Amino acid sequence: MSSLDSFLDNMGLFHHQRWMLTLSLILLAALLTHYLEIRLYNRFIENARKTKYLWDDAILWSIHKPLGCMIWLWAFHFTMQIVQYRTSIPYYFFDWASSLFTLGSIIIFTWFLLKLTSCIRAKLYLRTDFDDALLDLTSSQALAQAIQIIILVTTGLIILKYFFNLSFTGLWAIGGIGSFVIGWAAKDLLANFFGAIMIYFDRPFSIGDWIRSPDREIEGIVEYIGWRLTKIRTFDKRPLYIPNSLFATICIENVSQTSYQRIKESIAISFKDIDQVESIMNDIKEMLAHHDDVDASMNCSVNLTGINKSSSLNISLVCFVKMVDWITFLGIKQNIILQVLKIIHEHGAELDVPISVLKISENDELFQTRTHAPSRD
16 A cells, blocks of 8 residues: 555645546546536437438438547547646556557547448438439449448558558558468459459349249349348348359349239140130230230230140230239239139130049959949848
């Protein structure tokens, strides 16, 4: 205990009570400023959310926590300045404190920029008026991710230059030597990165598109396109994460970019109603021609395509409807099938039902045993 007292006495920490009071006032001012910042944020953020503008609530949300940290960082800086001139603590300690203040300021500002880009990207994801916008949802998300990478790389270069005194020429030399090693070790990661670039430039699909692949069991709605992987929400609501490099090796069908959806059905009419087949096909053609959801400009066909082994007459129905969502399409398809069944019923015809016939020869031993079995009188 005496050694601690002698240390504090040698440092001169309690020789002047006035600067200790100044430190207390600085901490109290930081506390009050932080409290005032929280109160102002809660008041302004509610008003900003009610506006239609994107930037006001994005800036407020992004600056809230970094500003609170910056308040306490400045309080720490002022405290160190006072302690430096009022005590005999070695100066190298305050050099480290000054470097720590600079590093903290850089990190907090970088944090603010990253939060701002993330918030804007999230706000754009919720927007629906991209028809008149300069960038669509996919492009804006790619731009936000590129900006975040630039911010992180710039921050890293500034830290290396300021704190480690590394020249940019040396950094390029180190990067040139290590690029081969890094490229070999992270070849899958680089493949996914270039796959993302391919998606952004070729645009086989965008966020919100319904895609599927005949090569893999991939089908769903695109929710997110990152630099490493793409997130797809399947129709049973399972998230599916696909590495971007995979899209360079498989076929992708973009259902959302389809201009028309095809309805193709095969109808089997019983062979005994052969006299009604032609009139049934004519009525089906007339029904399709006057159907509100069937596009008359596309070639719709109703034809007799063959005779089945079960002696049924196969009628092929092909028509096209304009691109709608999946639920609406199923409703249109159901309506057309019900009208076709109604037409068949009105003509007194029947659908062919497969019947299995079992033929038993009279020479079969089991048949003879069952037939000529002695009676139990």
